[in-house]
Amino acid sequence: MNLLLALGAAFQAFCTYLGQLGELASETVRSVFAGRVRLGLTLQQISHIGFGSQMVVIVTGMFTGAVFTAQTFFQFARLNMESAVGPVISVAMCRELGPVLTGLMVAGRVGAAMSAELGTMKVTQQIDALRALAVHPVDYLVVPRALAMLVSVPLLVGECIFFGILASYLVATQVLGVGSSYFLMNMYKFTEAEDIFMGVIKGFIFAVIIVLISCREGLHARDGAVGVGRATTEAVVICSLAVLISNFFLTMFLNIFFPAGV
Amino acid sequence: MAAEPMIDVRDLVQRIGGQEILRGFSLPVMRGETLVLLGRSGGGKSVFLRHLIGLMKPISGRILVEGEDITGYSERQLEAVRRKVGMVFQDGALFDSMTVAENVAFPLRERGERDGAVVARKVNETLALVNMTGHEHKMPVNLSGGMRKRVALARAIVSPPEVILYDEPTAGLDPIVSDSINRLIRRMQRQLHVTSIVVTHDMVSCYHVADRVALLNAGRVYFYGTVEELKQSRDPVIRDFVDGRSDEAD
Numbered sequence: 168m169n170l171l172l173a174l175g176a177a178f179q180a181f182c183t184y185l186g187q188l189g190e191l192a193s194e195t196v197r198s199v200f201a202g203r204v205r206l207g208l209t210l211q212q213i214s215h216i217g218f219g220s221q222m223v224v225i226v227t228g229m230f231t232g233a234v235f236t237a238q239t240f241f242q243f244a245r246l247n248m249e250s251a252v253g254p255v256i257s258v259a260m261c262r263e264l265g266p267v268l269t270g271l272m273v274a275g276r277v278g279a280a281m282s283a284e285l286g287t288m289k290v291t292q293q294i295d296a297l298r299a300l301a302v303h304p305v306d307y308l309v310v311p312r313a314l315a316m317l318v319s320v321p322l323l324v325g326e327c328i329f330f331g332i333l334a335s336y337l338v339a340t341q342v343l344g345v346g347s348s349y350f351l352m353n354m355y356k357f358t359e360a361e362d363i364f365m366g367v368i369k370g371f372i373f374a375v376i377i378v379l380i381s382c383r384e385g386l387h388a389r390d391g392a393v394g395v396g397r398a399t400t401e402a403v404v405i406c407s408l409a410v411l412i413s414n415f416f417l418t419m420f421l422n423i424f425f426p427a428g429v
Numbered sequence: 430m431a432a433e434p435m436i437d438v439r440d441l442v443q444r445i446g447g448q449e450i451l452r453g454f455s456l457p458v459m460r461g462e463t464l465v466l467l468g469r470s471g472g473g474k475s476v477f478l479r480h481l482i483g484l485m486k487p488i489s490g491r492i493l494v495e496g497e498d499i500t501g502y503s504e505r506q507l508e509a510v511r512r513k514v515g516m517v518f519q520d521g522a523l524f525d526s527m528t529v530a531e532n533v534a535f536p537l538r539e540r541g542e543r544d545g546a547v548v549a550r551k552v553n554e555t556l557a558l559v560n561m562t563g564h565e566h567k568m569p570v571n572l573s574g575g576m577r578k579r580v581a582l583a584r585a586i587v588s589p590p591e592v593i594l595y596d597e598p599t600a601g602l603d604p605i606v607s608d609s610i611n612r613l614i615r616r617m618q619r620q621l622h623v624t625s626i627v628v629t630h631d632m633v634s635c636y637h638v639a640d641r642v643a644l645l646n647a648g649r650v651y652f653y654g655t656v657e658e659l660k661q662s663r664d665p666v667i668r669d670f671v672d673g674r675s676d677e678a679d
Contacts, residue, residue, distance in 0.1 A: 287525075288524075291520070291522065291525070292518050292519075292520065292522035293522050293523075293524055293525070295479075295484050295518070295522060296516075296518060296522035296523075296524070298482075298483075298484060298504070298507075298511070299482055299484065299511060299514070299515075299516040299518075300511065300535065300536050300539060300584075301507075301508040301509075301511040301512045301539070301540075302539050303504060303505065303508070
């Protein structure tokens with residue numbers, strides 16, 4: 168009985184959480200369509216999110232591409248299929264690794280910063296001060312971050328894919344001895360525009376997931392510094408899990424429109 | 430015919446964490462007066478203040494601002510009401526990513542003022558009014574408690590409001606800084622002719638600034654009258670508060 172009650176309470180909390188995310192999303196969309204967009208703040212956020220996250224995304228993409236190439240090469244070499252390394256890496260980077268790694272890195276770097284900043288503003292009454300000054304917190308805090316994420320994350324995904332494949336090419340041809348023309352020819356042959364579309368679409372969706380969860384956590388922070396710490400941790404954990412779980416469903420869904428290997 | 434109150438609070442009920450903070454709280458505030466709401470710490474004074482601009486929604490009761498019932502207003506509908514009201518938060522609630530000047534300029538910019546020269550002139554004038562000239566480029570973290578409250582007041586009045594709400598304006602300040610804040614509240618009333626509501630438990634501040642006083646006790650208005658009536662009251666609850674007596678033994 169107690170277990171049932173606990174499960175019921177957890178389910179109710181989950182539904183409430185989804186409801187709060189939905190409410191935040193709807194308020195954000197309405198605010199954008201009502202033209203309450205602060206261009207200066209949006210550009211500032213693009214600089215912070217997009218420009219500021221480049222290094223971490225590039226390094227992550229490059230080393231994942233490099234290590235994935237080495238492992239794939241070691242296994243494929245047993246089957247004399249070394250030249251298939253290029254397409255495997257490029258398709259994997261475009262469809263899965265690029266968007267997921269970018270999503271995880273942005274969740275860690277940007278999601279944490281967003282929830283900490285908004286959480287601190289909440290517990291020090293700065294958000295109440297905004298409201299008291301007749302400024303809606305969604306207009307001033309969430310909309311610029313949401314727009315900046317929608318612009319930045321797909322570009323960061325593209326960057327992660329590009330540098331992942333570049334590192335793969337360098338490791339395969341310069342370290343492992345795969346012929347450059349084999350690598351490139353097979354990569355071009357088996358990588359379609361749909362693979363890149365899929366990565367970019369995932370980037371957009373991960374951007375929405377990360378900004379909504381991080382802002383929701385920040386805007387609901389309470390209990391002072393402890394509460395801000397809790398909100399930040401939860402933002403990173405929930406964003407990371409949401410990226411990984413939604414990635415599976417997105418892959419299955421998007422594969423209907425962009426089937427792999429056809 | 431008696432004048433209509435500028436703000437009229439009727440039978441407000443609020444519960445926080447299972448505890449009933451306000452139990453049918455009613456209070457009229459007349460236009461142009463400075464009303465001081467006294468009460469013990471944690472008694473619901475700040476909670477009451479937050480209801481006046483919709484930062485909290487009551488469980489029941491009504492809040493009328495210039496005859497308009499704002500109780501059920503949405504966040505967007507409340508924006509028009511909030512433009513008429515300036516609020517000075519207990520700790521200032523200054524935006525810590527902005528300088529003093531940017532904090533004070535914020536309401537002007539948000540209300541559409543794009544001319545940098547006009548913004549700078551108004552910011553300078555307002556900072557001069559609260560004796561904060563020369564601190565324009567400081568960050569809030571580098572200000573003392575009294576200075577933060579002055580800047581918060583400057584931010585509240587830079588786009589002249591009809592009502593100013595002060596949440597514990599002298600709490601945590603030394604007597605001299607408290608006195609300067611009290612004088613500032615009086616000066617705001619003289620120069621801007623605003624209606625002010627001051628929430629405090631500081632009797633010195635109360636005597637200095639009040640036109641009318643209300644005492645909050647057990648979630649309701651226990652006393653409502655002038656400073657003189659408060660001083661002359663023989664009611665034990667009022668006397669204990671005014672004279673600062675607790676019923677605990679040494």
